[in-house]
Amino acid sequence: MVNEFVHRIGLACAAIAIVIIPACDGVKRTATRWDQDLQKLFGTAEPEASLPPAQLAATTQPDQPAPPPQAAVPQQTKDPAAEPEPIPAAIASLYEAAVRGDAEAQFALGEAYETGELVGPDLAWAARWYGRSAYGGYSEAQYRYARLKMEGRGVPRDRDGAYRWLALAARQGHSEAERARAELELRLGIDRLYQERAWVEAFEPTTGAELPDPPSVEFLQGRLNRLGFDPGPTDGTMGPRTVTALESYQTKRGLEPTGRLSEPLLESLRAEPTRGG
Numbered sequence: 001m002v003n004e005f006v007h008r009i010g011l012a013c014a015a016i017a018i019v020i021i022p023a024c025d026g027v028k029r030t031a032t033r034w035d036q037d038l039q040k041l042f043g044t045a046e047p048e049a050s051l052p053p054a055q056l057a058a059t060t061q062p063d064q065p066a067p068p069p070q071a072a073v074p075q076q077t078k079d080p081a082a083e084p085e086p087i088p089a090a091i092a093s094l095y096e097a098a099v100r101g102d103a104e105a106q107f108a109l110g111e112a113y114e115t116g117e118l119v120g121p122d123l124a125w126a127a128r129w130y131g132r133s134a135y136g137g138y139s140e141a142q143y144r145y146a147r148l149k150m151e152g153r154g155v156p157r158d159r160d161g162a163y164r165w166l167a168l169a170a171r172q173g174h175s176e177a178e179r180a181r182a183e184l185e186l187r188l189g190i191d192r193l194y195q196e197r198a199w200v201e202a203f204e205p206t207t208g209a210e211l212p213d214p215p216s217v218e219f220l221q222g223r224l225n226r227l228g229f230d231p232g233p234t235d236g237t238m239g240p241r242t243v244t245a246l247e248s249y250q251t252k253r254g255l256e257p258t259g260r261l262s263e264p265l266l267e268s269l270r271a272e273p274t275r276g277g
Contacts (some may be wrong), residue, residue, distance in 0.1 A: 034146040084267035090118045098129060099263055101209030103136030110141065114154075123154030124219055125270055131215025134165055137205030142169035145215075150184070155218055156234050159184060160196055167200045212238045213259040219269075220261060224249060226274035 031259045035172040087095050091112055097105035110129035112118045127148045133141030146165035163184050169177035185193060206213070212220075214236030224245045232243035238261075247257040253268075 064181065082190075084264065084271050088119050092119035093252075099209060101136070101207055103133045103138040103141065103205075103207065106130075106136065107138050107141040107144075110144065114144070122270070123148070124222060125154075127154035127221040128215045131218065132213055134168075134214065135206050135213060137207075139169045139172040139174045142166075142172075143174050143180075146177065146180070150180075155222070160192060162166070163188060163193075163196050164199055164203075167196070168203060171200075211263070216261060216266060217242065219266065220246065223269045223272065223274065227269075227272055 074200070088093045091109065094105050094109055094112070094276040098109045106129045110126045111134060113122045113126035113129065115121070127145065130141045130145040142165040144160040146169065148154050149156075149162040149165070151157070163181065166177045166181035166184060170181045179273065188196065217238050218234055220234045221231040221236075221242055224242075227249065229245040230241070231250050232239065232241035243259040246261075247259045249269075250257040250259070250265075255265075
């Protein structure tokens with residue numbers, strides 16, 4: 001009796017095991033599949049074991065915000081300085097002597113650029129060389145320089161400045177300068193006339209080739225004005241305003257902003273295309 005009861009109990013347990021164990025395995029497999037699906041869906045899958053440690057670390061880093069865009073830095077445009085025109089062979093030796101400070105050569109160079117006989121005419125450049133020769137005491141240059149100032153050719157019209165040079169040339173016996181001086185004297189006021197006579201009495205010729213000299217500064221100021229810079233009035237004075245304008249020009253042309261004159265710089269300025277030709 002007991003043996004039969006035990007036998008039946010064994011059969012019942014075997015039946016339960018046959019039903020429950022496969023069901024549990026199925027549940028476990030189903031849960032595993034759901035877990036894999038969720039990992040794929042939400043990106044929480046474990047990294048592959050075959051990846052190197054550095055790459056594994058990179059894949060687990062949280063997303064970093066993109067760096068803000070860098071503001072564009074405006075670049076200052078620079079125009080290269082104009083190449084000076086080559087000195088014509090016909091005046092090469094004259095030009096060298098004029099640069100060295102020879103007043104007679106300076107006058108001859110001014111005459112060449114005024115008349116255009118040996119080179120292309122350039123009244124502003126002619127006025128510069130007439131003026132340098134005039135400061136050197138050359139009477140014909142003083143007369144020509146005065147005429148350009150009276151007529152406003154190559155330089156701004158300046159009757160006061162013209163009177164000075166006419167008076168200086170007349171003191172050296174230049175007859176045409178004396179006649180022009182006498183006519184111009186009648187147009188000047190008394191106060192102005194005394195000032196100009198005082199300037200004439202104090203004048204001492206300068207024979208060197210040093211820059212800056214007033215005629216070269218006049219040319220510089222006139223050229224900078226025509227190029228759109230602002231050196232102030234064309235008065236032959238190398239003041240702070242003129243220096244600042246020159247430095248701006250040098251910076252714009254990619255040159256060292258020294259604010260100082262040199263012969264190559266003046267030649268480059270002369271070669272610049274300007275407003276109005």
